Amino acid sequence: MASVLGEKERKKIVFPSKNELSEAMAKYTANLSAKFCKERGYFTLVLSGGDLISWLSELLKPVYQESIEWSKWHIFWVDERVVPLDHKDSNYKLAFDGFLSKVPIPIANIYAIDQDCAALGDAKGAALLYEKCIKRLVNRNIIRTYKSSGFPQFDLQLLGMGPDGHMASLFPGHYQIKEKANLVTYITDSPKPPPKRITFTLPVINCTSYNLMAVCDEAQADAVAKVFEDNFDLPSTWLTADVEAIWFLDQAAASKIPKGH
Numbered sequence: 091m092a093s094v095l096g097e098k099e100r101k102k103i104v105f106p107s108k109n110e111l112s113e114a115m116a117k118y119t120a121n122l123s124a125k126f127c128k129e130r131g132y133f134t135l136v137l138s139g140g141d142l143i144s145w146l147s148e149l150l151k152p153v154y155q156e157s158i159e160w161s162k163w164h165i166f167w168v169d170e171r172v173v174p175l176d177h178k179d180s181n182y183k184l185a186f187d188g189f190l191s192k193v194p195i196p197i198a199n200i201y202a203i204d205q206d207c208a209a210l211g212d213a214k215g216a217a218l219l220y221e222k223c224i225k226r227l228v229n230r231n232i233i234r235t236y237k238s239s240g241f242p243q244f245d246l247q248l249l250g251m252g253p254d255g256h257m258a259s260l261f262p263g264h265y266q267i268k269e270k271a272n273l274v275t276y277i278t279d280s281p282k283p284p285p286k287r288i289t290f291t292l293p294v295i296n297c298t299s300y301n302l303m304a305v306c307d308e309a310q311a312d313a314v315a316k317v318f319e320d321n322f323d324l325p326s327t328w329l330t331a332d333v334e335a336i337w338f339l340d341q342a343a344a345s346k347i348p349k350g351h
């Protein structure tokens with residue numbers, strides 16, 4: 091059943107296990123890739139870090155390797171830790187090692203944060219430069235804009251949620267969730283290490299055409315239940331999308347959602 095967020099719906103699908111979830115996420119991504127590549131010659135995909143990247147490995151199977159138009163993909167990060175790009179905590183490194191290096195996406199279409207800011211730990215500079223990068227790609231029509239607002243509109247965003255209900259690097263009780271003026275903001279005291287991060291702001295996250303939030307395991311079950319009870323103290327409860335916001339859950343993550351939600 092869908093729960094309601096203003097006039098928008100929050101949908102969910104509960105899968106028996108991570109395997110089924112990961113298969114469905116690959117199918118969902120491949121279908122949207124085909125749709126957007128056909129409609130406009132590009133597919134803009136926003137990744138997060140965390141467990142999600144290992145579930146993306148389903149896309150490495152021959153059926154997808156051979157059918158996806160990889161050269162039309164453009165890759166972004168909804169949030170990034172401000173650490174050198176070869177650091178174990180880097181979301182870029184996680185995605186590159188586990189997925190991006192194994193598919194033929196042109197390297198020029200993979201938009202990591204500025205490497206100097208990353209090496210220096212300059213979160214503010216990294217946020218400013220990532221925002222500039224997004225605006226440049228809007229001007230080149232690689233990223234669409236949302237209706238008349240001028241906000242960037244990505245095709246698909248794949249998100250994860252922490253046990254505290256954070257999404258991207260928008261954490262409960264931190265002011266970044268309220269930021270509306272900028273496309274990209276930063277945090278220097280993240281409650282989850284590492285402390286310095288950049289993140290898309292909520293308006294950018296919610297302008298995305300399709301938002302898929304994938305959550306597995308019992309550790310997240312309390313937070314998932316709070317989201318489906320519309321507890322807006324959790325940043326993830328604010329997630330919507332232009333076309334569809336859908337939660338892919340395994341049974342453990344969904345186990346505490348009250349009946350009827």
Ligand SMILES: O=C1O[C@H](COP(=O)(O)O)[C@@H](O)[C@H](O)[C@H]1O
Nearest residue numbers: 138139140141142250251252258
């Ligand atoms: O720190 C982060 O955490 C979230 C959630 O990660 P998970 O390991 O609980 O799936 C992730 O979505 C975000 O990109 C990352 O920077």
